[in-house]
Amino acid sequence: MSLLNSPADLAQDRRARVASVLQRYGVLVALALLLLFGALRYPGFLGAYNVFTVLGYNSMFGLIALGMTFVIITGGIDLSVGSVAAFASVIGALLSPHGLWPALLGAVAAATLLGLINGLLIAYARILPFITTLAMLLAARGLALLFAGNQSVSVDYDHGFTALGQGNLGGVPYTAILLGVAYIVGALVLRSTPFGRHVLAVGGNEEAARLxxxxxxxxxxxxxxxxxxxxxxxxxILASQFGAGQPTEGLGWELTAIASVVVGGTLLTGGLGSVGSTLVGVLLLGIIFNILNFENGRGTISLSAYWQSVIRGAFLLLVVVLQNQLTQRKGRRT
Known part of the structure; x- marks a missing residue:
């Protein structure tokens, strides 16, 4: 028997294959098991009301995680997304008397400008993404408080602004539809366009991509x-759904987005990732907190909203450790 086909090599090869499968499909299996658990334990868990409520609320985190997926695939990080979202909610609320589309376009344009500044500083000033986006986190939060006058900004209910966050089409929230469309487009962009291939190439090896x-x-x-x-x-969506621009909201949203991206299998080192897996990661986190809310309602446990941050942090740490272990085992095979 050759050394290549020794029992030790074969066992290592099997472990590497298992690690590869877990890295690719583990989050989907976990989501399926959670859904089965919830369906068996809680009446109405898979009912239309609960499903659409979870989708509608988590659409905000899903959209942020979608953008974060592209950033992390390049090997970067964006810590400013929560503050930028809060800033956009204030701008949207201030523009809401002019109607949905002016408020939507104005708020997204303002947030896009902040993202552009991040990109320019990182790409051309060569400032580390962590430092750049941390600075933008503080700047965007300050801008949100400045424009809001250090208080929540009520939206205008008479010109259709709240339709986006509170309306539905055939019972399906507009926010859930928007989330689905965004992920379909994001998946097509990443896998079927030159830009998507360039994103993967830059994350895989920046110098090779440059050459x-x-x-x-x-x-x-x-x-x-x-x-x-x-x-x-x-x-x-935040302003439209809750009826106010909230300059102090968005704390920890970057952690939720990063956790969703990483649990979906996207490597923090860049070069490998999937938009669809990120969506599964978003849904997995959303279902976990939905189950905790059901347990709170049953009186089984009593967790305040502050515990959500603790759980997100612990969950992210666990996923990163597991991802590191799976990557190492997969690497030994090659």
Whole structure:
């Protein structure tokens, strides 16, 4: 028997294959098991009301996670998305007397500009993404408080602005439809366009991408601009859904987005990721907190909203550790 086919090598190869399958499909299996658990334990868990409520509320996190997916695939990070969303919610509320579309476009444009600034500083000033987006986190939060006068800004209910966050089409919330469309477009862009291939190439090996003739700086600018736009859209939904622009909202949203992206299998080191897997990650986190709310209602546990941040942090740490272990095992195979 050759060394290549020794029992130890075969066992290692099997472990690597299992690690590869878990990395690709583990989150989908976990989501299916959670849905089965909820359906068996709670009456109405899979009913239309609960399903659409979860989708409608988590649409904000889903949109932010979509933009974050492109950023992380390039090997970057965006810590400013929560503050940018809060800023956009304030702008949307201030513009709401002019109607839905002016408020939507104005808020998304303002957030996109902040994302563009992030991208320009990271790509051309070569400031680390962590530092750049941390600075923007503070700046966007300050702008939100400044424009809002340090208080919530009530939206105008007479010109259709709240239709986006509170309306539905055949019982399906507009926000859920918007989320689905955004992810379909995002998946097509990542897998079927030159830009998507460039994003993957930059994350895989930036220097190799540069030698191939790719404009690495432009790719970075575009992904951070996209992240800002998605955060802006989430901010508009926030204001429309809850009836007010909220400058202090969005705390920890970047953690939720990063957790959703990473649990979906996108590597924090970049070069590998999937839009569809990110959506599964968003739904997985949403279902976890939905189950906790059901348990609170049954009196089984009593967790305040502050515990959600603790759970998100612990969940993200667990996923990163597991992802690291699976990646190492997969790497040993090759």
């Amino acid at each position: 191939m003739g790719l404009n690495v700086e432009r790719v970075k600018v575009l992904v951070y601009t996209l992240s800002g736009a998605m955060a802006g859209l989430a901010g508009v």
